[in-house]
Amino acid sequence: MWTIRDPLAGPDRRTYPALMRFSYGVRVADTQAAEGGRPATTRSRSTGTRAPAGRRPARKTEPWKPVLGRIPILDLSPQQPDDLWPAKAFAGEVVPFSATVFKEGHDVIDAAVVLTAPSGRVLRRPMVQVNPGLGRWTASVQVDETGAWTWRVDAWLDDWGTWLHDAGIKIPAGIDVELMFEEGARLLERAAEEEGRGDDAPALLRDSAAALRDVGTDPGTRWSVVTQGRVADALAAAPISSLLTAGPSRTLRVERLRAGSGSWYEFFPRSEGAVRHEDGSWTSGTFRSAALRLPAIAEMGFDVVYIPPVNPIGRTNRKGPNNTLTAGPNDPGSPYGIGSEDGGHDAIHPDLGTEEDFLAFVEAAKRLKLEIALDIALQASPDHPWVVSHPEFFTTLADGSIAYAENPPKKYQDIYPLNFDNDPEGSYAEMRRIFQVWIDRGVRIFRIDNPHTKPLGFWERLIHDVNAAHPDVIFLAEAFTRPPMMRGLAKVGFQQSYTYYTWRNTKEELTEYLVELSQETADYMRPNFFVNTHDILTPYLQFGGTAAYKIRAAIAATSVPTWGVYSGYELVENVARPGSEENIDNEKYEYRPRDWARAAMLGTTLAPYIARLNGIRRHHPALGQLRNIHFHWTESDQVIAYSKHLDAEFTGTGSADTIIVVANLDPNGARETVVHLDPTAFGRLPDDVFTVRDLVSGAVWQWGADDYVRLDPFGEPVHILTVEDDPDQ
Known part of the structure; x- marks a missing residue:
């Protein structure tokens, strides 16, 4: 006979006849234990005493505490879906606070959001009902x-408000007229006793109560006493209310501006100033020569300069040009194969310079109002010092070798991935130390390579640990992977996230994705729209020419607050390595100096266009917000239209700001269509006519709800329009 045992009950056996009557076809004993025929017993976990089977000891329960107040306040936003971590915002962001508020019956209710800033300042803002x-x-x-x-x-x-609603129906209909006036009079007398209504209010309210009770005056006159003039104004400013209910408290973590808004530029310091000699050898660029590139980056209007890892590079299994398996003596290797006899993650590649050179590079950027974002890749080359000093950081295979990084069928023989489960505390302590080394060197932004290949709990701990000591440090997750992991990384603390933007090209794809980012995940995930990277050159860019580069940059720069480009984008570098989505002669595996001066002289650079985009972003605060995008209908599947609007109270200029973007998504042909705008999305009446100015071409038009456009990719494929005669201006 078989007995079902409770694994949590220790040596005491339990039978569950009601839950499982048969096991492997053998009936379970109903009331007798399997051994000795003794009555089955249970043990009380709270006292350790035994009670006869079928009679459970009484369990102590906590007194029931209601969750809801008198008026239900539910479905709060912003908050993360699981409410495990605070929702996020950045300084200057306009955050929509919302809740579902209702009450039984037909009474009129009202609501307000109450915020307490870190300084202790309390803000109270009235809420409006957007969906009764x-x-x-x-x-x-x-x-x-x-x-x-x-x-x-x-x-x-x-x-x-409830009395006004009911009385406004009953009194004109002659129903309970005197009763309704008496109810109103009593409310006015109650309000007269309330503090904080001003010196003249009590007398005014009592006089109005008396007027409501004056049966010698016709009802219409008495009604006008409280619905017009001073009484109506006084009660509108301070309504008579009751049943005040405070909803549950939530936390919103507000980070610095650059955590949510900015323009990024990636380049390889080793390529800037690199020189190739006649014998095929190279002299690497250095931090000193790379600093000479910073003024041009600043002139294009960028805020952040992102550089790949600057650590020593291993020689074992070093990759050659275009990711070949054999490197020549003059090949610098991938900066992601970190570690050599010159050191590991805390060391600087000697070809780039010294620690003092790096500090000077950071300081040069700061003088130009640029921040340096450093790439951190938590992995090691076979030559990394950790291989000897911390072999427990890696995975050892059955044959005794250390596992290479793999994404079958691909193998990355120059990289050993870390195993965070072998020694969780030891590996965490070392990684935390590495970040502190670079923080002490002045880095406040980290681009994390492949964070989705490390435990989510590791990032939760590390980011919160770092931000507790350094609240200004920003982490960007370079994760092109499944949505749950990308969202998970954002939830646990990453301030910014790479996105699928590079692969969203059609009108439908872009619209759906931007709605998701601006609404569904906006409380915790901040997108960074890189148009390309050193690893990504999509077919759209490969075959779209200059127009494609303009289109993708314009949409990235205007649809989300943070965007970025990889060096060479302004030169329209679009030749791909056969069979891949990356540039030929990938800079990750070789030096790639560029002749910026010659491109400028020949006029073959998009640097002025990029500078114009960043200039538009800086002068139009509506583009610095994520949640305010609104899509408008166009009659062409190849033309997308959206607006971004910011009310005057939030712009800091006293005037509202509206940007309308209309883009031809076809880089190979002109498209014409009618754009059907919803002017109410940017604070205008449906039939308004207004002046728009193209911030790229300077052209001016009169627009309304329906507007014809023609966009030629060989001219300007994108309209970026500002509404000039804004009603708030």
Whole structure:
């Protein structure tokens, strides 16, 4: 006979006849234990005493505590879906706070969001009901302090609003007229006793109560006493209310501006100033020569300069040009094969210079108002010092060898991936030390290579640990992988995320993806729209020519607050390695100096266009927001249109800001269509006519709800329009 045992009950056996009557076809004993025929017993986990089977000891339970207040306040936003970590925002972001607020019956209710800034300053903003049927209330607030904000939604019964609603129906219909006037009078008398209504309010309210009770005056006159003039104004400013209910508190983590908005430029310091000699050998560029490139990057309007790893590169299995398996004596190797006899992740490649040279490079960038973002790749070459000093950091195979990095059928023989499970505490301590070394050297932004190949819990711990000591440090997740992992990395703390933008090219794809990023994941995931990388050159760019490069840059720069380009984009480098989505002669495996001066002289560079895009971004605060994108209908599948609007109260200029983007997605042919705008999306009436100016070409037109456009890829394939005669200006 078989007995089902409770694995949590220790040596005490339990039978479960109600849950499982048969096991392997043999009936389970109903009331007798398998051994000795004794009555089955259970053990109370709280006391250790035994009770006869079928009679469970009484369990102590906590007193029931209600969750809801008098008025339900549910479905709060912003918050992360699991509410395990705070929602995120950045300084200057306009955040929509919303909640579902409702009450039984037909009473009028009202709501407000109450925020407490890190400094202790309390903000209270009225909310508006945007969907009465669903009880959805919202208010937009611009957060201006970094740190942890707390917020809640307050709701209350609007007694005066409820009376006005009911009386406005009954009194004209002659139903309960005197009763309704008496109810109103009592509300006014109650309000007269409330503090904080001003010196003249009590007398005014009592006089109005008396007027409502004056049966010698016709009902219409008495009604006008409280619906017009001073009484109506006083009660609109401070309604008579009751049942004040405070909703649950939530936290919003507000980080510095660059965590959510900025323009990035990637380049390889070793290529800037690199010289090839007649014998085929190279002299590497250095931090000193790379610093000479910084002024041109600043002139293009970028905020962040991102550089690949600058550590020593191993020689064992070093990759050659175009990812070949054999490197020649003059091949520098991939900067992601980190570690050699010259050191590991805390060391600087001697070809690039010294620590003092790196510090000078960071300082040169700072003088130009640029920040340096450093690539950190937590992996090692076979020559890394960790292979000897910390073999437990790696995975050892059955034959005794260390496992290479693989993405079958691909193998990366120059890289050993780390195993964070062999020695979790030891590996964490070493990784934390590495980040601190570079923080101490002045780096405040890290681009993390392949974070999705490391445990999510590791990143949660490390990012929160680093940010607790250095709140200004920013982590960018370079993860092109499954959505759950990409979202998970953002949830646990990564301030920015690479995205699928490089592969979203059609109107439908772009619209769907931008709606997702600006609405579904906006509370925790901040997209960085890199148009290309040193590893990615999509077919759209390979075959679209200059127009494709303009289109992709314009959309990236105007649709999200953070975007970036990899060096060479301005030169329209579009020759791919056969059978791949990457540039031929990939800079990851070789030096690639560029003749910037010659391109400028010949006018073959897009640097002026990129500078124009970044200039538009800086002068139009609407483009610095993520959540405010609104798509408009066009009659062509090849033309996309969207607007970004920011109300005057949030721009800092006293005027509203509206940008309308219309882009031809076909880089090979002109497209014409009618754009059907919804002017209410940017604060105008449906039939308004307004002036728009193209910020690229300078052309000016009169636009309205329906507008003809023709976009030629051999001219300007994208309209970036500002609404000039804004009603708030």
